[in-house]
Amino acid sequence: MRIELQNFTKRFGDTTVIEDMSLSVASGEMIALLGPSGCGKSTTLFAISGIHRIDGGTLHFGDRDVTRLPPQDRPVGVVFQNYALYPHMSVADNIGFPLRVQNLKPAEIKRRVGEMAELVQIGNLLARKPQQLSGGQQQRVALARALVRKPDVLLLDEPLANLDAKLRLEMRSEIRRLQRETGITAILVTHDQIEAMSMCDRIALMKDGRIEQISTPGDMYERPASRYVAGFLGNPPISFLRAEAKGQLTIGADNALPLPHGTAARGPITLGVRPEHFGPQHRGPSIAGQVSFIEPQGREDLIDVTLPCDQRLRAIVPAGHDIALGQPVTWQVDLSRVHLFDAEGARL
Amino acid sequence: MNTKGNWMLILALSLISAPLVIMYGFQLIDSVSRPAPGGIIPQEWELTNWRFLWTSIDSARPSIWRVTFNTFVFASATALLVCAFSITAAYALSRLNFPARRFFLAGLIMLHAFPTITLIIAIFIVLQFLGLYDSLMGVILVKAALELPFGIWIMKGFYDSVPWEIEMAGVQDGASRFRVWRELILPQVKPGLSALLIFSFLAGWSEFILPLVLAPGADAQVLATYMNAVIADDTRPDYGLFKAIGMFYALPVIAVYLLFQKRLMNIYGGGTKG
């Protein structure tokens, strides 16, 4: 089911939190709404689910206009951050609730609950109460309940935020598996770039109620549309350097790089260098500085290099080097992979 | 130092609590004994103070069982009404979006701190128009209405603490708001509801002024007015009897307290009743 959100505007009282936003999600696609808290991603999710009223614009599921429909009438399943399982009901009753609301026959409900439980692999837990389940199991119940009435759209609101690191990894692939198997159109709200990148077909990165960029994870990582996007994606994060473009890129008084080809910028710009594109193991123009911090990570080390102009670059260096703190270094930058942004932060 | 400090504290607290403890103690002792004339030390143990249970202590007084039954009906009907009205109204104020909700909420808080008892003259008129003056039904309605702001306030607090996501999930699962309330939210506030039930029952059980003024007739006597009339009657000065009646009157209260201590403390702490 295709989701088409057009010119969506949302106000709370006098403050407009989202203005004129458009988003379309292809049928069977899983898209992430990524952004820091307060960027409007949950608001968008709740508008699509029907819990929030849409103050301006339209929402279509396929060809059907659902803009004014109350949540009950929208073919949407939602998984909440805290799962929102009904504490007084057994797992089976939790999953069966949406079906009971539709007044299906008990036998039919039982059958479908059983199927769904098998799908999410909790067939043995049906008699338990939610508080007797682990976080991951609760998550699976929540998924089953959201999917049991065969919605056209699955909305996931920070579904992994309450899980520990190991379970998070497991559930990431589990959710993706379920989405693929059911072929449902899904929207994932998250503030975690790794979740977004690893689970989704596309990512919509949001900032202050606007979509900053919408693209596939790889494309967004490789070609961030703005300094903001570049800074949001990547761990360890990208380093930014203030530079002056006039024929070449001057970084402080002592360092300069050639302008990447095809760039005709002039004046102050921002240079973004990801840690994996700077270091002694790369080829390209070099930048000199002094090692100011070493953070061993096991397989590799993170090393901060402070330039004479007091700006800092971070590098990922394979372990087993003999670099010492305070040591002056001159390392190479993979110039084809650096990003340039103008003063407003837009990609050049 | 801490143990010594604790002993000092316990000593101080005991001293301060002594008058109350003495009153409780003698309340119990005097109801089953007879003190020496002019003294307070019990002289002999006896149950004659409890004679009001099996004989009429005065020809004009209704039977204690009738009065107890009235009190029970009064207290439980009040409690049920308060709960029934509170669970819906509090849900609406806590969770539903409707016009003038702010206004109703402000009104609720104002009522909560309102000099209700001073309105009793006017309340009399209203009851009288309804034809409910001097009937148990009338006092029940008034008492329930007066307890209502408190009840709604307490229940609203309990609703507020139910996670919104449960409600959202219910709505998303296709259930109407009413169904969500009944099947998903109501079970979550059960503890609050039972606390309110107990609280309103006790409030009804103890109520004195409302039955005194609004239902003076013999048919609607409750234990508070009964006991007060026994005390006020100057030809029967008998603290032993008074205390036995008091004991009888207080037994359910003490039982409820022992059973539901925690919940009561909660509601008295959560809500606020001066």
Place this chain on the structure above:
Amino acid sequence: MTRQTLLGLGFLSPALLAVMMFFLLPVVLTVVFAFTNMSTSTGILGGEYQISESDLRRLPAVGVGEDAVALLAGAGYAVQPETLALFAAEFGEDRAAELDKLHGGAKFDDQRAMERALKELRRNPLRKVRDRKTAADLFRVSILGQRFATRDDFALAITDLGVPERDRLALTEAAYTGWTFTTQNFELLWELPATWRYALNSVIYVVLTLGFNVGFGLFLALSTFYLPSRTAQTFRAIWFLPRILPPVLYVLMWQWLTWDQGFISAMLRPFGIEPINWMRHTATHAWTFIVLINGCVGASLGMILFSSSLRAIPETQLFAAQVDGANRWQQVRHVLLPQMRWPILFITSYQTLSLLTSFEYILLATDGGPGRQTEVWALAAYHTALSNYGGNLEYGLGAAYALALVIIGILLSALYLRFFKFSELVAKPRIEQ
């Protein structure tokens, strides 16, 4: 109207109805009554029209002419052609003729005399009391003491009587027995020295009791905070009981403690202290016990609330203080108390209002005595309107007293709404449709 609106209003309506009936309507009525002279004598539900003997004296003062008064004062019963005709129609010509012979032209002052005259009928006696009453009524020419249900009936009667046109209006006004609108209640409140004393009493009562409640509630909460939980629980139970015990019983226990042959007197007798009624001996005694009685009830509220906010303070802060070498008093003073500001403020403002309007315990304990020394404003309202020995209940004046409390109540709670950040309480519901 969305479904949610309908459901919301529907859910609210039972409570709303109850509140309207027993809160709003009474408030409105109280306001109205405060501007009337309603009392036992006037009745509550409107009056009738009647001129009584004692009214005659004051009629000239309200502008009714002397001749009209004389007309009204005239003999009550007359055997004259008109009345005889009525009598004849009801009881037969023979009787009328006999009565005419006996008493034709006579006038009688009251019904009793008229009945005596009727008893003299020999040939056609009226045997039944009921009949004589009915017959006597036919001879009544005066309207003195007669009650007329409506204004029109009365107007008709005085017109028949021949009261001059110019006196009729004033007479009708004077004859009305029901209540009328007046601002006299407020003038009275203003003028009466007692009013000011009640107000002062209320202030004393609220301030002292509040001080006891908050101070003692704090003390109980803090001291039980440091005690092992079983011991703490025992003390909390002791102090919690007054709150749930029925007031009638609770006050009885205090009465027993304090009366002349009660516990205190008995304990002090061996020391040569005269037994006195410790609760009513003097105003100071009375106030002491009023504050204690109310305070022991109120302190438990403070105790519970303060205890729960104390438990919310992280223990690490106390450990830190202990490490810093603070003794208990210093911990209380510098760590705990500063964090109790809000609960204390809340209790204070909340109880100010409820104390101001409550009178149940005072009513049961001293009933305002001795010498109205403990008569607080709310109790005065109750006494004035609903309970006094003389039996003349002054609803109007009582309502004026109550109205003052209503206004204070509304003002204070409006103030509290601002103060306690009402807008934060009314976060919008998160499901919008």
Place this chain on the structure above:
Amino acid sequence: MKKMTSALALIAATAAAPVLAEDITITVWAGGSNDSDHYRIDNIRIAADMLSREAAIRGEELNITVEGKRDFDGWDGFKQAVTLGAEAGNAPNIVVTSHLDIAPWASAGYIVPVEDYVDLDAWPLNNIYGNLMEIATFDGMQWGVPQDAESRPFFYWKETFAALGYSEADMDAMSARVEAGEYTLRDMLADAKKAVDMGLVEKGYGFYPRVSNGPDYAQFYQSFGGELTDTETGKLLFDRTAMTEMYQFFVDAVDAGVTRRNHIGTEWDQWYSEVANGKAAFWHGGTWHYGRYTGKEGNEDFFGTVGFTLIPAGNDAGRANTVTHPLVYLLTDQKDDRVEEIAAQLVAIASEPRLNALHAIKSSHLAIGKAEAGLDLYSGDRWAAEATEVLLPHANAQPNHPSYGAFSEAMFKGLEAAWTGVQTPEEAVAEVEAQLTATLGDELIVR
């Protein structure tokens, strides 16, 4: 059609019934009544039985159920209940209450005049003492029927009195001396002080007055020359001098250690037990106290231990007096006139001498009529006989004035303020005066 037939059948059936059974329920509320006062209600029951029998003889079937209630929260509670009940339209049919309630309740239309229903010139009402009947009138109408008579004597403990140096003969002459104004309240105060000083009674027990408001305090006002009404206009009278002197008298009693400062509010039962057993030298009470002293309090030799007189005069302006405060049967206004009529007849029958004597002797009240006083039951009772002789001829009643309640209330509150030392007598009088002129306005004459 079917409806019509059945309606017709019903009419036919009722018309055919030879005797129409009439069922009437009469409720009686008695204020200020204790256990020994149960004949206030029971006499109505007996009367109902009589009336039914009379009806049966006439061939009518009249079933009367009498429901009584008398356990009210004091007088205040009783009056509140009656008033509110009357407003609500469910007042009891008959109330037994103070005659002082006639004025306000008649003005409010709660009660109907008894003279509208019964023949006052017929037995037994024509046998009731005229001055008592007069007390139940207001504005020229007979509103009620006196239910009992009493008066409020001054008591002294004979043993203490003897120890003060009075002889047996002195005691016999006391009533006469008091009546003549030779022995005044001031003399009493001096004797009481002596009794305290001599240790005959404890401090504060020399003079031991009533512990709450009541008609008794109007007596002291009269002792000091106060009059309650202006005979000319019928308005209430506030006599500043008499009031001040009366307040001063009680303050002096307190200052002399003869009366306790905190006396008001003493428990009634404690009070009864103390005066009945000689703890106090002088006190005052009511004729019905006899029953309590000799009964519950166990004083077996009343006449040997207690002497009684009128309330002595306080000064030259005043007189020895006693107030009688009869309770009266009143009929309330009902929708059904027939019920009022039945109630009135019940009241009349209940006023039969024999029935009333049951009440009078059981509760130590006085007779309401000549014939009653002549009954064996009554005349054989020493207390009833003596009290009637000494007290009743001098008894006056408080006025039936709509505002008398407020007057009495204010007077007592002022007294209480002076008594407890909150105000000086002058201040208290001034405050009472201010309050009364403000509330009563035209209806009050200040002298």
